[in-house]
Amino acid sequence: MSSRWSDRVSQALGLRLAAWYLGTFLASTLVIGGLTYGLLASSLEARDHDVIQSTLREYAARYQAGGLPALARAIEIEQRSGRREPLFVRLVGPFEDVLLYSLPETWGAFDLSELAGGPNAIWGQVRARDRNAILEVATLPLGGGTVLQVGKTSESRDELLSRFRRVLLLGLTAALVIGIAGGLFLTRSTLKPLRDLRDAVQRILNTGQTNDRVPVYGTDDAVDELSDLFNAMLARITTLIDGMRNALDHVAHDLRTPMTRLRVMAETALATNDPVKQREALSDVLEESDRVLSMLTTLMDISEAETGTMMLTRSAVDVTTLVAEVIDLYEDTADEARVAVSASVAPGLVVSADRDRLRQALANLMDNAIKYTPAGGRVEVAAAREGASVVIRVRDTGAGIPAHDLPRIFDRLYRGDQSRATRGLGLGLSLVRAYIEAHGGTVEVESAPGTGSTFTIRLPNSREEPS
Numbered sequence: 001m002s003s004r005w006s007d008r009v010s011q012a013l014g015l016r017l018a019a020w021y022l023g024t025f026l027a028s029t030l031v032i033g034g035l036t037y038g039l040l041a042s043s044l045e046a047r048d049h050d051v052i053q054s055t056l057r058e059y060a061a062r063y064q065a066g067g068l069p070a071l072a073r074a075i076e077i078e079q080r081s082g083r084r085e086p087l088f089v090r091l092v093g094p095f096e097d098v099l100l101y102s103l104p105e106t107w108g109a110f111d112l113s114e115l116a117g118g119p120n121a122i123w124g125q126v127r128a129r130d131r132n133a134i135l136e137v138a139t140l141p142l143g144g145g146t147v148l149q150v151g152k153t154s155e156s157r158d159e160l161l162s163r164f165r166r167v168l169l170l171g172l173t174a175a176l177v178i179g180i181a182g183g184l185f186l187t188r189s190t191l192k193p194l195r196d197l198r199d200a201v202q203r204i205l206n207t208g209q210t211n212d213r214v215p216v217y218g219t220d221d222a223v224d225e226l227s228d229l230f231n232a233m234l235a236r237i238t239t240l241i242d243g244m245r246n247a248l249d250h251v252a253h254d255l256r257t258p259m260t261r262l263r264v265m266a267e268t269a270l271a272t273n274d275p276v277k278q279r280e281a282l283s284d285v286l287e288e289s290d291r292v293l294s295m296l297t298t299l300m301d302i303s304e305a306e307t308g309t310m311m312l313t314r315s316a317v318d319v320t321t322l323v324a325e326v327i328d329l330y331e332d333t334a335d336e337a338r339v340a341v342s343a344s345v346a347p348g349l350v351v352s353a354d355r356d357r358l359r360q361a362l363a364n365l366m367d368n369a370i371k372y373t374p375a376g377g378r379v380e381v382a383a384a385r386e387g388a389s390v391v392i393r394v395r396d397t398g399a400g401i402p403a404h405d406l407p408r409i410f411d412r413l414y415r416g417d418q419s420r421a422t423r424g425l426g427l428g429l430s431l432v433r434a435y436i437e438a439h440g441g442t443v444e445v446e447s448a449p450g451t452g453s454t455f456t457i458r459l460p461n462s463r464e465e466p467s
């Protein structure tokens, strides 16, 4: 992914977002402006019609009551007093003779012959000859062929609307400017986390450093969540890579000594011509290579569990059955060592665990307990629920562990001074701890020389029934 290409993609995306924002902003401004304009135009028209109609009714009543003079007087008084806005008034007799006529001088010239008369023409319109205005006229038959007409020019209304249109245009121009600026700002700020993400990926690709992180702005939106997840993924990758690197270093380091030993044995075999000694050396080589193989497998298992790459096949494991299996496995060894083994497990105890790995951990503790307990001693396995955990204890009445050994017994390849004579690789407890911690649990030891040791496994509780 070249940076120019990604720049172009982000620019295109930015432009698209800005265009969408601008379009939506303009469209909504247009709709609101158009609706306001339409509402204003129709309410102004309705108001003019109301004025015309009410005046028409009033003048008709005056005419009915006092005839033409009364009507003429009423019009004159109103025009002089300025009580009512000036209107067009015409009274047409039965023979098309105009009995009364009043048209404000400022309204311009209208060809009134275009006005349809007759008893049914309620609303009519005449366009001004000298300007862009319309005279709207309402006609009311008064009986006997006489009709009364009252009208009003649309000029003032048109002027108001045209002023409104100018304001609207100004508003739209402002909306366009705000829309462009807002769109650009919004796009820039929306795409900022994505640009950060792209830059981080680019940097990681260039340098191979997975400890780089994307800034998280704490806005709690989807993009922020993506950055958070991306950082979590980077942290996990870093842990895995570091873990694998460490594991490789450890294994390489741990294998150096046995491999050197193996080499020395092979050299010894080659250096002698005595076939008996050669056979002995070869048999030692075989034994040592078995140890190396077993060590390699265990070291890989420990590393896998410690780095979190181990796939645990979890199921509901019945602790009673598991303890019984392990005790069964060590029955002969315990008999041989003349160590009494007993178990006390609370009924119905179930943990969600990888059955084989949990069995292996328990077996390692059991193996040590029997191995480091002199004849006549006791080993006891107890399991119970304690608060939110299931606790399994392996207690022995053996030699105990000296205080200076205690902090180191879980280290890889560490063997207590007094244990050198016994078989072992010094990996048993490391494996126990790696497996138990991979399950989210803990393992602890309490021991004092001469009084025996107690190893305690604590696992998160599971109330599932055994499968």
Ligand code: ADP
Pocket (backbone or CB within 6 Å): 368, 369, 372, 396, 398, 399, 400, 401, 405, 409, 410, 414, 415, 416, 417, 418, 419, 423, 424, 425, 426, 427, 428, 429, 430, 453
């Ligand atoms: P290994 O048993 O192969 O030496 P482990 O990792 O299992 O290796 O144990 C590490 C050391 O811890 C042992 O060498 C021993 O000194 C001490 N240890 C472990 N379990 C016991 C125990 N039950 N009693 C006394 N010492 C123990």
